Amino acid sequence: MNDYLKDLKVIEKKRWELLSLEIIVLSFLTIAVIVLSLLEQKYLTLFFLIILTTLFSAYIINKQRELKKLNTHLTEEQLKNIEEKMRAASLQERLKEVTLLYRVGRITVSSLTLQKKLDKILRLAYNLVKADRASIMLINERMGTFVVASSIGIDMELLRSRPQKVDEGVAGWVCEHRTPQILSGKVNDGRFINFREKPEDINSAICLPVKLKGKVIGVLNLSYLHGPERVFTEHDLRLLSIFSRYISIAIEHTQLSLKKQMIPT
Secondary structure (H helix, E strand, O other): OHHHHHHHHHHHHHHHHHHHHHHHHHHHHHHHHHHHHHOOOHHHHHHHHHHHHHHHHHHHHHHHHHHHHHHHHHHHHHHHHHHHHHHHHHHHHHHHHHHHHHHHHHHHOOOOOHHHHHHHHHHHHHHHHOOOEEEEEEEEOOOOEEEEEEEEOOOHHHHHHOOOEOOOHHHHHHHHHOOOEEEEOOOOOOOOOOOOOOOOOOOEEEEEEEEEOOEEEEEEEEEEOOOOOOOOOHHHHHHHHHHHHHHHHHHHHHHHHHHHHHOOO
């Protein structure tokens, strides 16, 4: 930062020197022309002016080149500083992501109840992408509907009054095709059977399948409600895919723990 300020001062100094010299030379040329004109030395005046103009032009060009070099050097330094800051921010972001994924991994194999595991995993995913709403919906095969196992920012009374069928909406499509979906803006897609309009406008949403032993057992949903600049990306998809795998691992680990408890010793 100090070098940057020094370079700025050098450039500013050079510019003032150049301006001062321009004023002096122009003043001198003006006086010379007036004096020589009064003495009626036309050819001498013309010769004198050509020499001075040539020398002055050469000097100005040389100084402009020096300033251009300084500006180029300064621009390169600025770009390097910007790149270093971006690299540092990127590394900090990656470190944050790795730390969160490590915490999720610890949660999945902990002795917590399944409900607490799912709540904690969802909260971490929600915080990671700074979502406005999130949920884990598991399939109830007997009823043929989704059960909200964990949620943030969702009206549970509305969901309980009308459970979503496993073949309906975006979640139903994701389960059937075993493929995640990123949606932006108002959804108007014939692929989604009986799609339900949400009470609030959703700017961007992501839905990922949760698979256990090759079978889809539910979905992970997150959404942004406000701000056109907030949209889910392919990077978010890759990160949240890891969370969906951890959800299935947490369910499997809990099931295995329960089976072990049921085996007589």
